[in-house]
Amino acid sequence: MNQSTTDSATHLVHVSLVVHSLSTETDFYHSVLGLSLGRKINMGNHVIQYIESGTPAMLEFIEYLDDRAISDDEEQELRHHLAFAVNDIDQTLAKVRQSGGEILNEPCFMEQLGFQSSMIQDPEGFQIEIVQYGNLG
Incomplete structure (x- = not known):
């Protein structure tokens, strides 16, 4: 799905959720809700999995590869x-x-x-x- 824009309107691109298990979440959204898997990208210390939502906006799941916990700590990168x-x-x-x-x-x-x-x-x-x-x- 192409996310580029040619008009002047600002638009929602994705909603990002930091998850404990990328495989569990992607399986749920794909198997239970029938959403298609998009690109999966290794960013070094975390992996991003895009889920196509049926609209131009996607879901973006982020799983950290180290042992950090999901928190609202402002020092956490994403x-x-x-x-x-x-x-x-x-x-x-x-x-x-x-x-x-x-x-x-x-x-x-x-x-x-x-x-x-x-x-x-x-x-x-x-x-x-x-x-x-x-x-x-």
């Missing part, structure tokens, strides 16, 4: 989050700054995933990943 694709990540982050929002990390290119990414935090403390596909250059 936690549960929403991800939105935008056409201009710098413009979006400028709006976050202007609105008093918090930028958790500046944009960086995620080579394994093929997009530029930045994590922000909404007023309630929920993490949101802002991603930009396409011409990054």
Whole structure:
């Protein structure tokens, strides 16, 4: 499923859940709910499994390969989050700054995933990943 966008509308790309067992979760969503498995990507210290939801937005399961527990510890690299694709990540982050929002990390290119990414935090403390596909250059 192609996640790129050509119009100016921001749209939901994925909902990410950190799980204890990638195999248990993917089996449930595939076997019980009938959802299709997407790409599986080894990111070094964690593995990502995409699950196609029947819409352009996907589920993204993350399993850490070390012994870390799932927690709400702000020091953990990735936690549960929403991800939105935008056409201009710098413009979006400028709006976050202007609105008093918090930028958790500046944009960086995620080579394994093929997009530029930045994590922000909404007023309630929920993490949101802002991603930009396409011409990054």
